[in-house]
Amino acid sequence: LVLLEGLRNALDDGQFRLVYQPKVDLHTGRVFGVEALVRWDHPEHGVIGPDRFIPLAEESGMIVALGEWVLRTACVQNRAWQDAGLPPLCISVNVSPRQFEEARLVERVQQALADSGLAPEWLELEVTEGVIMRDLQQAVAKMAQVRAMGVSLSIDDFGTGYSSLSALKSFPISTLKIDKSFVRDLGRSSGDEAIASSIIGLAHRLRLRVIAEGVETEQQRSFLRENGCDEMQGYLFSRPLPPAQLAALLNAPA
Ligand code: G
Ligand code: G
Ligand code: MN
Ligand code: NA
Numbered sequence: 001l002v003l004l005e006g007l008r009n010a011l012d013d014g015q016f017r018l019v020y021q022p023k024v025d026l027h028t029g030r031v032f033g034v035e036a037l038v039r040w041d042h043p044e045h046g047v048i049g050p051d052r053f054i055p056l057a058e059e060s061g062m063i064v065a066l067g068e069w070v071l072r073t074a075c076v077q078n079r080a081w082q083d084a085g086l087p088p089l090c091i092s093v094n095v096s097p098r099q100f101e102e103a104r105l106v107e108r109v110q111q112a113l114a115d116s117g118l119a120p121e122w123l124e125l126e127v128t129e130g131v132i133m134r135d136l137q138q139a140v141a142k143m144a145q146v147r148a149m150g151v152s153l154s155i156d157d158f159g160t161g162y163s164s165l166s167a168l169k170s171f172p173i174s175t176l177k178i179d180k181s182f183v184r185d186l187g188r189s190s191g192d193e194a195i196a197s198s199i200i201g202l203a204h205r206l207r208l209r210v211i212a213e214g215v216e217t218e219q220q221r222s223f224l225r226e227n228g229c230d231e232m233q234g235y236l237f238s239r240p241l242p243p244a245q246l247a248a249l250l251n252a253p254a
Contacts, residue, residue: 004056006042011065015041018073019240022249023092023211023233026225031250033090035126035233036074037240038066058098067099068108075116075123077243082122086250092124094156100131101138106145113149120150126177127153129161140170147172154211159199169206175231176203180214183234187219197227204228 010016020034040048057063071093078091099105113120125146132139132155143153154175155168159182178199185192196212203210212224215234224232238249 003042003045003048003053004060007053007056007060007062007066010040010042011062011069015043016066016069017041017242018070018077019242020077020091020246021233021240022238022246023090023231024237026221026229026232031087031089032231033092033124034246035092035094035240036070036077037094038070054096058096061098063096063099064102067095068112070094071108072112072115075112075118078122079116079118081243081247082118084247086247088122089250090122090124090152091118092126092154095125095127095131097128097130097134100125100127100142101134105142106149109146109151110149113151121152124152124154124175126156128156129158132167132171133162136167140172143172159195165202168202173208175209175211178210178212178229180212180234183212183214183220183224184216186223187217193223196224196229200224200227200229 017039018036019039020036022031023033023035024030025032038050040053042048054063057066074091074093078089082088109123109125113123146153152175153171153173154177155171155173156177157179158176160179176199178196182192182195182199186196200210209230211231211233212229213233215221215224215232215236217236221232221236241249
């Protein structure tokens with residue numbers, strides 16, 4: 001309750017900021033993108049993670065304004081990196097179900113691109129299976145509008161929701177993101193290994209790319225690479241970083 005009240009003012013007070021976690025091509029080792037992740041610098045409680053306030057923001061409807069801030073900030077940042085001469089990156093922004101369903105989402109994305117000067121090919125939206133479960137036909141139509149703009153879509157936390165496999169084939173997405181709960185025990189759990197390799201196979205049969213999140217160990221990376229996973233994200237390569245540190249990492253000689 002205390003957090004919810006603070007949430008209303010936090011946006012105006014500039015208490016939110018974004019950190020960026022690199023996404024790495026498993027074959028070339030190259031950083032091709034980053035995921036934007038929001039943090040709340042609370043004046044009394046210190047740094048608060050999104051797991052604690054995104055659900056509150058969803059329930060209260062605040063997610064629309066917060067989500068728009070995240071989207072606009074991420075686009076402006078990505079354009080600034082490009083202008084500074086960094087190799088171009090695709091920036092991924094998480095969009096929660098209520099935000100995705102909002103009538104003006106497409107318009108807001110278009111406006112964020114126009115105002116920042118970022119080309120649409122450098123933006124991706126990550127949506128969860130929750131988006132799809134609520135109203136499949138409407139979700140597919142909305143996704144098609146996003147794709148028509150030239151913005152990419154991926155399914156986040158794949159395998160943890162209840163979207164049917166038959167629905168998956170109708171989504172205009174480019175990437176499946178294997179949830180970190182299936183990555184954690186790679187090398188230790190044959191069940192998780194079966195799930196991870198099945199998702200990789202499924203993605204490829206559907207002509208999608210596949211990324212694993214939460215990669216923390218060399219063993220997990222080896223398993224993923226040997227099983228044909230395309231991309232990875234996780235502490236093994238880098239934690240989510242503030243903008244200056246991300247730029248420094250990418251500018252560092254290999
Ligand atoms: O950032 P962390 O590292 O703690 O993320 C925790 C959860 O919060 C993840 O599921 C992530 O998708 C979600 N999250 C992080 N940033 C955002 C955001 O800007 N918008 C939405 N909707 N979810 C976010
Ligand atoms: O949006 P999504 O649920 O995919 O958000 C990614 C979440 O995973 C964020 O909370 C991010 O901080 C977290 N994360 C990123 N890399 C790792 C990792 O290597 N290990 C763990 N445990 N969490 C990670
Ligand atoms: Mn995500
Ligand atoms: Na996830």
